[in-house]
Amino acid sequence: MSIWEYANPKKFIATTTPVVPWVLWLSVALLAIGLIWGFFFTPDDFRQGSTVKIIYLHVPAALMAINAWFMMLVASLIWLVRRHHVSALAARAAAPVGVVMTLIALFTGAVWGQPMWGTWWAWDPRLTSFLILFLFYLGYIALWQAIEDPDTAADLTSVLCIVGSVFAMLSRYAVNFWNQGLHQGTSVPVVTGGRSVADVFFVPLVVCMVAFGTLFIALVLMGTATEIRARRIKALETRMRG
Amino acid sequence: MIALLRRDLALAVRAGGGFGLGLAFFLIVIVLVPLGVGPDATLLGAIAPGMLWVAALLAALLSLDRIFALDFEDGSLPLLATSPLPLEGVALAKGVAHWITTGLPLTIAAPALGFLLNLQPSAYVWLFASLALGTPALSMIGTFGAALTVGLRRGGLLMSLLVLPLYLPTLIFGAEAVRRGAEGLPAATPLLMLAGITLGAFALLPVAASAALRVNLR
Numbered sequence: 531m532s533i534w535e536y537a538n539p540k541k542f543i544a545t546t547t548p549v550v551p552w553v554l555w556l557s558v559a560l561l562a563i564g565l566i567w568g569f570f571f572t573p574d575d576f577r578q579g580s581t582v583k584i585i586y587l588h589v590p591a592a593l594m595a596i597n598a599w600f601m602m603l604v605a606s607l608i609w610l611v612r613r614h615h616v617s618a619l620a621a622r623a624a625a626p627v628g629v630v631m632t633l634i635a636l637f638t639g640a641v642w643g644q645p646m647w648g649t650w651w652a653w654d655p656r657l658t659s660f661l662i663l664f665l666f667y668l669g670y671i672a673l674w675q676a677i678e679d680p681d682t683a684a685d686l687t688s689v690l691c692i693v694g695s696v697f698a699m700l701s702r703y704a705v706n707f708w709n710q711g712l713h714q715g716t717s718v719p720v721v722t723g724g725r726s727v728a729d730v731f732f733v734p735l736v737v738c739m740v741a742f743g744t745l746f747i748a749l750v751l752m753g754t755a756t757e758i759r760a761r762r763i764k765a766l767e768t769r770m771r772g
Numbered sequence: 773m774i775a776l777l778r779r780d781l782a783l784a785v786r787a788g789g790g791f792g793l794g795l796a797f798f799l800i801v802i803v804l805v806p807l808g809v810g811p812d813a814t815l816l817g818a819i820a821p822g823m824l825w826v827a828a829l830l831a832a833l834l835s836l837d838r839i840f841a842l843d844f845e846d847g848s849l850p851l852l853a854t855s856p857l858p859l860e861g862v863a864l865a866k867g868v869a870h871w872i873t874t875g876l877p878l879t880i881a882a883p884a885l886g887f888l889l890n891l892q893p894s895a896y897v898w899l900f901a902s903l904a905l906g907t908p909a910l911s912m913i914g915t916f917g918a919a920l921t922v923g924l925r926r927g928g929l930l931m932s933l934l935v936l937p938l939y940l941p942t943l944i945f946g947a948e949a950v951r952r953g954a955e956g957l958p959a960a961t962p963l964l965m966l967a968g969i970t971l972g973a974f975a976l977l978p979v980a981a982s983a984a985l986r987v988n989l990r
Binding site: 692 | 916
């Protein structure tokens with residue numbers, strides 16, 4: 531019994547199909563709890579007023595936007611090393627989810643920035659890095675769409691994902707170097723173990739982050755199963771045409 | 773590898789190779805900038821470092837799809853792949869040839885075009901140095917992009933979408949070095965970062981480019 535058994539598409543679909551609705555409902559429930567708790571049962575911040583509450587969408591979306599790329603990187607590496615088709619398809623399925631998460635983070639950030647910073651957009655390092663991440667997602671998705679042969683597409687996008695990861699990291703540091711920031715530091719500093727958000731806001735925030743994480747898992751599993759089925763249909767059509 | 777380099781250079785310089793096109797494109801973009809933003813000398817001087825770098829980047833981008841496309845069409849790319857020279861070496865030679873035919877002329881021409889944009893006198897050295905250090909990285913990253921899209925019929929636009937995000941760190945450090953030079957600040961740090969990117973690109977990207985070429989030639 532090893533995790534690689536799930537690289538078999540049949541086994542993957544058989545295992546994930548009953549699990550997906552549970553994960554999806556769990557994420558919907560957590561999202562509802564987290565958002566309602568965050569929006570209605572936490573006090574307003576004494577300086578930011580009620581605008582602070584956009585944090586419950588902004589931070590989880592930004593977190594998942596970055597994690598989606600990491601997941602794509604890992605899946606690409608697995609595809610290049612072990613040639614499991616499910617892995618390549620999972621990377622493909624994660625990209626649209628990641629791009630939507632990036633857009634949510636950018637949009638909620640703009641909505642929050644307008645009353646707080648007095649501007650929708652500033653060329654701040656964090657904002658700029660996110661825009662760059664968005665461009666990387668666009669290029670990745672465009673390359674998937676442009677190539678007809680599925681194995682070639684999987685290979686080339688995997689190479690692009692690996693090279694792109696290096697350059698995305700480089701851009702992050704370059705952008706830091708390039709302009710001083712307006713954006714506040716991280717809300718959940720993992721390295722220092724401390725935390726810059728008060729407990730009242732922190733607990734619903736964690737609920738929302740878990741909700742976005744499970745939502746991402748459910749969407750990627752569904753997307754992967756869809757891709758597998760689409761490929762089966764294609765194979766059947768080819769066979770019927772003779 | 774040297775032979776391949778000489779062949780590519782000869783092909784680029786002789787008729788139909790489009791050797792001067794990148795340079796002419798660079799000139800036109802720089803001429804367009806004052807026409808677009810107005811002839812105010814202080815404003816032009818302020819945006820000159822960034823504009824020169826962006827124009828050089830676009831000029832380098834313009835000729836990327838020639839790196840592998842012609843060889844792919846006439847079948848010499850599969851021949852190169854089966855030759856004793858490793859494909860990584862082919863990619864490296866192609867990148868170097870692209871730099872000599874576009875990056876090097878751009879670097880030499882850029883100070884002359886700096887006059888047109890009223891660049892600060894103190895920035896010329898930094899402009900030359902940053903382009904000399906940075907354009908090889910642009911060529912090598914572009915070689916990788918060209919290798920990714922060589923099998924596609926309409927690869928040009930897609931390649932721009934893939935390559936431009938990869939150009940961002942180079943652009944940021946390059947333009948930052950010139951800007952600091954123009955303002956009389958110490959500009960060594962961005963230059964060192966630029967050199968680091970170039971060295972890293974030349975060390976790692978031939979491997980990635982040849983991996984992409986192998987997939988496309990399958």
